Amino acid sequence: MGSMNLTLKIWRQKNANDKGKMVDYKVNDISPDMSFLEMLDVLNEQLINNGDEPVAFDHDCREGICGMCSLYINGEAHGPDRGVTTCQLHMRMFKDGDTIFIEPFRAKAFPVVKDLIVDRSAFDRIQHSGGFISVNTSGNTIDANAIPVNKEDADKAFEAATCIGCGACVASCKNSSAMLYVSAKVSQFALLPQGQVEATDRVLNMVKQMDEEGFGNCTNTGACEVECPKGISLENIARMNTEFLKASLKG
Amino acid sequence: MSGLLKSSIGRKFAMALSALFLMFFLLQHFAINILSVFSADAFNKASHFMGTFWAVQYLLQPVLIFGVVFHFVMGFVLEIKNKQARQISYAKNNGAANSSWMSRNMIYSGLFILIFIVIHFIDFWIPELNVKYIGGDMSGLNPEGNFRYYHELQEKFEPMWRVALYCIGFVFLALHLLHGFNSAFQSVGANNKYTKGLKGISKVYAIGLPLGFIFIALFHHFNH
Ligand code: HEM
Ligand code: SF4
Ligand code: FES
Numbered sequence: 001m002g003s004m005n006l007t008l009k010i011w012r013q014k015n016a017n018d019k020g021k022m023v024d025y026k027v028n029d030i031s032p033d034m035s036f037l038e039m040l041d042v043l044n045e046q047l048i049n050n051g052d053e054p055v056a057f058d059h060d061c062r063e064g065i066c067g068m069c070s071l072y073i074n075g076e077a078h079g080p081d082r083g084v085t086t087c088q089l090h091m092r093m094f095k096d097g098d099t100i101f102i103e104p105f106r107a108k109a110f111p112v113v114k115d116l117i118v119d120r121s122a123f124d125r126i127q128h129s130g131g132f133i134s135v136n137t138s139g140n141t142i143d144a145n146a147i148p149v150n151k152e153d154a155d156k157a158f159e160a161a162t163c164i165g166c167g168a169c170v171a172s173c174k175n176s177s178a179m180l181y182v183s184a185k186v187s188q189f190a191l192l193p194q195g196q197v198e199a200t201d202r203v204l205n206m207v208k209q210m211d212e213e214g215f216g217n218c219t220n221t222g223a224c225e226v227e228c229p230k231g232i233s234l235e236n237i238a239r240m241n242t243e244f245l246k247a248s249l250k251g
Numbered sequence: 252m253s254g255l256l257k258s259s260i261g262r263k264f265a266m267a268l269s270a271l272f273l274m275f276f277l278l279q280h281f282a283i284n285i286l287s288v289f290s291a292d293a294f295n296k297a298s299h300f301m302g303t304f305w306a307v308q309y310l311l312q313p314v315l316i317f318g319v320v321f322h323f324v325m326g327f328v329l330e331i332k333n334k335q336a337r338q339i340s341y342a343k344n345n346g347a348a349n350s351s352w353m354s355r356n357m358i359y360s361g362l363f364i365l366i367f368i369v370i371h372f373i374d375f376w377i378p379e380l381n382v383k384y385i386g387g388d389m390s391g392l393n394p395e396g397n398f399r400y401y402h403e404l405q406e407k408f409e410p411m412w413r414v415a416l417y418c419i420g421f422v423f424l425a426l427h428l429l430h431g432f433n434s435a436f437q438s439v440g441a442n443n444k445y446t447k448g449l450k451g452i453s454k455v456y457a458i459g460l461p462l463g464f465i466f467i468a469l470f471h472h473f474n475h
Contacts, residue, residue, distance in 0.1 A: 009342070022342050075345030101343035108336050174346065174355055175333035177259075207260055216336030217259045217329050219354060220434040226349035238442030244260045245440065 003029045004096040008043065010055055011103045013112050020112065022101075032092035036079060037062060037069060039091050040102075056115040062087040064229065067164030070171070071116055072103040077168035077227045085166060085229045105171035109178070109213040120167050122213040123181060127165075129209040130202035131185040133194050147193045157191040160184045162230045169224035169232070175216030180224040182210050183240035184232045190243050200247040207244055262329060267438035269322040270431055274456070276315055281460055284467050287404055295398035299391040302379060302400075323365055330358045353430035360427040367420030374407060408471035417468045421461035428457035 005028045013020030027043050034042075037059050044054035060068035069086040073079035079089045094100060102116065110118040135142065149157075161184075169180035186203050189195025195202070218237060225234045255261035283301065287294035301307050346355050353360065382388050393399040408414055432453035436446070 011342075072341060072344075075341065075343040076348050080348070101341075103341055103343070106337050106339055106341055108338050172349060174350075176336035177333075179259075207258055211259050214336060215259075216333040217263055218438075219329075219333070219357060220430075220437045221350035221354035223346070223349040234437065235442045238437050238440045241260055241264065241438065242440030244258070245264060248255055248258075248261065 002096070003031055004091065004094065004098070006030055006039075006094065006097075007099040009099060009101045010116070011112075012055070012115055013104075015114055016111060022103075030091055032090065034091045035062070035087055036071070036073065036089040036091065037087050056113075056117050058117050059087060064088040065164065067166035070105045070118065070120075070167060072101075072105055072171055074101050077105065077171040078166075078229055082226070083229060083231055085164075085168075088229075105167050107167075107170050107176035107215065109176065109215050110167060110170065118167075120165070122215070123165050123167065123178070125213065126178070126182055126206055126209045127185060130198070130205040131189075133189060133198060135194075144194075149192055153191045156235075157188050160187040160191070160232065160236055163188075163228075163232050164230060166229060168227050168229060170215065172223040172227040173216065173218075174221060174223065175219055177218045177224075178210050178213070178215040179218040179237050179240070180228060180232055180234070182206055183236035186240045186243060187236040190239060199243065200250050203240065203243040203247045207240075262325060263438045266322065266325050266329065267435040269318050269325065270435045271439075272314075272318045273322060274428070274432065274435070276318070277460060281463055285463065287401060288467060288470050291401040294404070295391075295400050298400035299398060302383065302391065303389055319368065323361060326358060326361050351430060353426050354434070357427060357430060360423045363423035364420065364427060367417070367423070370416065371420075374413070378403075405471050405475045408468055409475070411472070414468050414472045418465050421464050424464075425458055425461040428461070429454070432457050 005026070008025045008027060009022050010025060011020060012023045025043055025047075027039065027046065030039050030042065037057070040055060040057060047054045058068050058070050060066045062069070064085045064087060067085070069078075071078065071086045073086065073089070078084060078086045079093065081089050081093050104110075104112050104116045104118045105120075107118075109122040110120055113119050163181060163184035165181065167181070170176050170178050173179075186206060189202060190199055220234070220237075222234060225232065256265060283294070283297045286297055391398055391400065393402065433446075433450060436442070436449060
């Protein structure tokens, strides 16, 4: 397969207060083996050589583990492929002559910082409000395997823990709901004996913080599960709902 | 427990409970209506019982009214809150890639159901209230001394426009339930090994029940 010439429609916004708009760019000779971010690197080199402002976008590991890259590509978070982040998305998913829309993740709780970069610290604040367990680390640390955990629960907790906090679930949801992310963080502990001590406070505080950040409600459309690069399951949301109701009844 | 309705999950839970209640009510409503296809007499008796038994009239009926009103008011509240959570919309959004049309348009299918319910109340419920509680006639009889229910039903389904309207209403109900049935179980926290099986039942209910109501309307339109 030969190289591709593409038209890009990219959201440009100088800073948080700028109104922002979609701007058209052309890139030529894009190899199908490039990742999507490498294609943007080519565009930015072109812009810099012309003395223009490069497009700001988030990225770090470029191997699908950090959750830093984002982008809403042709109407889908992380683009048209499944189970991948934008840094893992290959240009072979597109055809020569394509027009590609590139927008920031949109949510009131994820304000744009610049161009395609959004502020996802709302996720950090939710995590701080309860996404942890308190253990003694003062010299007599307890071995993690001291308490037996049944295999099925351990597997499910592990799957929930693979969430990289990228925010694709929020970006894909028609309601900008953060339920999949929060439910993964709640489930990761709710499934393990170590998580039980703080279980009641954890779910109440994390859901409270989630609501305060201005995320929407869940309509169970399932878009988040489909677009999640880590395949976090809707089962986690059902689990969080049960945990939340149990906790509310307790106090 | 207090303030449960102030949280996103609490509101969703209440929404699902009202929806589960409405789905149960609809099953009962269908069971009585379908009698009219088989036996005018049985339909008359069931209608008279439901229309005059105190527990139905003064306990269940108010609960039903509350359930319907709560459901659509909460539906609007959720819709408004959800719209506020994204203030700038995408220039290009491919919703069909990851979710069903039904799930993304619950507010619109719901709105059409609401219009239908208003018309349905004007057609059947308000005349009933008028005869029973304003006119004070609890006998359920027409001037000839026969039960009036079956006869009134047949008259209502004579005009084509009303039959067509009811059929459209039921199509929107089917669309609403094709997403709603499973969604309600997910909302109350039931997602487990039975969920796959439940999906089958949900299709039977969501398509079968509205089709059944459509059948009844057409039956009376063409058979009198
Ligand atoms: C009166 C007009 C109605 C309106 C305006 C309405 C509106 C809505 C809306 C907006 C939702 C989605 C809420 C969300 O974002 O999660 C919903 C869910 C639902 N509705 Fe309705 N609806 C109506 C009537 C009905 C009726 C008559 C039934 C059943 C007999 C029904 C069954 C359901 C079910 C099962 C759900 C799913 C609940 C959940 O997701 O937890 N609705 N409705
Ligand atoms: S649940 Fe999936 S989509 Fe959402 S933040 Fe975690 S990894 Fe990203
Ligand atoms: S850059 Fe780390 S996941 Fe994409």
